[in-house]
Amino acid sequence: MSGVSRLTSAATIFAALLCGAIAHAHAESGTPLGFAVIADALSRPADEAPVRRMLDAIGRDANIAFIVYDGNFKGAAEPCHDSIYQARHDLLDASRTPLVLLLGQHDWADCGQAHAGAYDPVERLDFVRQLFFADASSLGQSPLTLSRESDVARFRTFREMVRWQAQGVAFIGLNVPSPNNHYLTAGGRNGEFEDRAVATTFWLEHAAESARRADMRALVIILQGDPDFSRYERRERFAWLRFSRSNQPRDGFLELKRSLVKAAEAFRGPVIVIHGTDAPELNGFHIDQPLRNDKGLIVTNLTRIAIAFRKPQSQWLEVQSGAQWHPPFRLRVRNVHEARAGETSGPASEAPAQSSAPSLPYYPVPQPTQPASMPRNDLPASLPAPPTMPLPASDLPPILTPPQSLPPILPAPASGVQNGAPPTAPKGNDDDSGP
Numbered sequence: 001m002s003g004v005s006r007l008t009s010a011a012t013i014f015a016a017l018l019c020g021a022i023a024h025a026h027a028e029s030g031t032p033l034g035f036a037v038i039a040d041a042l043s044r045p046a047d048e049a050p051v052r053r054m055l056d057a058i059g060r061d062a063n064i065a066f067i068v069y070d071g072n073f074k075g076a077a078e079p080c081h082d083s084i085y086q087a088r089h090d091l092l093d094a095s096r097t098p099l100v101l102l103l104g105q106h107d108w109a110d111c112g113q114a115h116a117g118a119y120d121p122v123e124r125l126d127f128v129r130q131l132f133f134a135d136a137s138s139l140g141q142s143p144l145t146l147s148r149e150s151d152v153a154r155f156r157t158f159r160e161m162v163r164w165q166a167q168g169v170a171f172i173g174l175n176v177p178s179p180n181n182h183y184l185t186a187g188g189r190n191g192e193f194e195d196r197a198v199a200t201t202f203w204l205e206h207a208a209e210s211a212r213r214a215d216m217r218a219l220v221i222i223l224q225g226d227p228d229f230s231r232y233e234r235r236e237r238f239a240w241l242r243f244s245r246s247n248q249p250r251d252g253f254l255e256l257k258r259s260l261v262k263a264a265e266a267f268r269g270p271v272i273v274i275h276g277t278d279a280p281e282l283n284g285f286h287i288d289q290p291l292r293n294d295k296g297l298i299v300t301n302l303t304r305i306a307i308a309f310r311k312p313q314s315q316w317l318e319v320q321s322g323a324q325w326h327p328p329f330r331l332r333v334r335n336v337h338e339a340r341a342g343e344t345s346g347p348a349s350e351a352p353a354q355s356s357a358p359s360l361p362y363y364p365v366p367q368p369t370q371p372a373s374m375p376r377n378d379l380p381a382s383l384p385a386p387p388t389m390p391l392p393a394s395d396l397p398p399i400l401t402p403p404q405s406l407p408p409i410l411p412a413p414a415s416g417v418q419n420g421a422p423p424t425a426p427k428g429n430d431d432d433s434g435p
Contacts, residue, residue: 030322030324032321032322033167033321033322034061034063034065034321035064035065035066035067036061036064036066036067036068036319036334037068037070037274037307037317037319038068038309038316038317039069039071039224039276039307039309040071041054041072041073041312041313042073042074042075042088043072043077043106044075044078050313050336051091053314054314054315054316054336055067055092055094055096057339058339059095059096061339064097064318065097066097066098066099066138066144067095067099067100067140068102068173069100069101069102070222070223070274070307071102071103071104071105071107071177071223071224071225072104072106072107073088073092074107076106076113076115080108080110080116080117080119089131089132089139093139093141094141096140096142097142098138098139098143098144099138099139099140100146100171101132101138101139102173102174102222102223103175104177104224104276105177105179107128107177108124108125109121109182111124121192122192125192126157128160129157129160132160133159133160136148145164146162148162149161149199149202149203154202158175158196158199160173163210165211165214165216167321168217168218169216169218169219169220169321170207170219170220172203172208172219172221172222173222173223174200174221174223175196175200175223176256177225178225178226178278180249180250180251180252180253181197182196183250185250197256200255201259204256204260205259205262205263207263208263208264208266208267209266212268216267216269217269217270217323218271218272219263219267219269219271220271220272220274221260221273222273223256223273223274224275226277226278226306227257227260227275229257229292230290231251232292232293233254233294234294234295234296257291258294260273260299261291261294264299264301265299267301269301270329271302271303272303272305272329273291273303273304273305274304274307275306276306276307277308278308279308281306281308284308284309284310284315284333285305285307285317285331286305286306287303287304287306288303288304289302289304290304291304305317305331315333315335315336316334317331317332318332318333
């Protein structure tokens with residue numbers, strides 16, 4: 001081995017030990033874990049400059065450990081050309097904060113459209129995998145070390161499926177795009193969809209079981225596509241008597257929702273699902289408990305956070321979590337202008353301890369007081385699921401308080417309605433969402 005190689009290896013080992021020591025010190029000191037979620041920020045070349053400013057603003061926040069880019073680093077109208085991918089790779093890789101990239105609809109699934117260049121989506125997906133996910137590191141100047149599904153011999157091609165852990169929280173990143181998870185209605189075999197659905201099922205259920213065995217305190221699952229939780233699988237006792245087929249298209253997220261039910265049941269602790277949505281959200285996100293099992297019962301230890309930023313080039317979702325906090329997760333939308341104002345006025349106050357009142361307008365996500373169990377079936381198998389179905393009967397109380405009883409993180413504009421509150425709820429100043 002040459003002298004240069006020895007120096008490089010020594011530097012790599014030292015950096016790894018230093019990162020491990022810092023992470024251990026944070027865990028021992030009880031420092032809250034903070035991370036940022038951005039999405040849909042890059043849709044044209046003109047977006048690149050403001051996104052650089054946003055990444056720089058996040059990088060100046062010492063409370064943010066990493067960034068998750070939740071899909072769509074290119075626009076629907078942009079061609080799926082190598083040069084576009086290379087430019088976006090270089091932009092995101094310049095982030096001073098570690099950045100975990102997840103793929104979205106426009107990144108590869110839409111590449112077959114004429115306005116995107118009429119490429120082969122599968123070929124473009126392979127190119128993106130080679131460019132963005134060449135090794136076990138995330139993007140960024142100080143990258144995280146990730147576990148990739150490509151480490152499993154059976155799933156060598158699925159480099160974009162990742163998982164990692166931070167301060168007792170397990171994270172899973174999936175490639176599940178809108179619309180309908182790239183399920184094709186044309187005749188023939190849906191080879192890409194079917195292979196990826198199998199890989200997603202394996203990765204999600206395996207990661208949830210690993211998190212349970214590692215005694216993780218929470219599980220966070222992040223994907224780009226909206227799984228359409230209003231559609232769920234229900235067992236029907238006499239379904240075999242039906243001779244007519246439904247005109248409703250096949251649910252491309254069916255396997256994912258089955259796996260989410262199994263993962264929540266296996267993990268038993270709080271499960272957070274973060275995904276993008278096309279539905280407008282005045283405050284940038286929406287929180288609820290939409291997942292039902294095949295008996296029509298709500299999965300009470302899973303909470304969904306759907307994000308839709310009004311200004312995705314300058315806004316991000318900040319998530320803070322503390323091992324001693326009750327509730328353990330707090331959310332708010334940040335923007336570049338607010339972050340810069342914080343720099344000029346001095347450092348923000350630390351996150352509140354368990355017994356103190358929040359000093360920042362976070363939205364709390366409660367933690368169960370005991371491990372969650374899946375609700376039992378108290379309804380006939382053929383009973384349809386009414387839209388106003390209450391929480392299921394169970395030996396345990398509901399582990400998450402319905403959003404209506406929780407204070408909103410961000411007030412809506414004067415003409416809007418606050419997130420998670422009835423129309424008559426009082427309004428306040430919107431300091432975090434930006435103009």
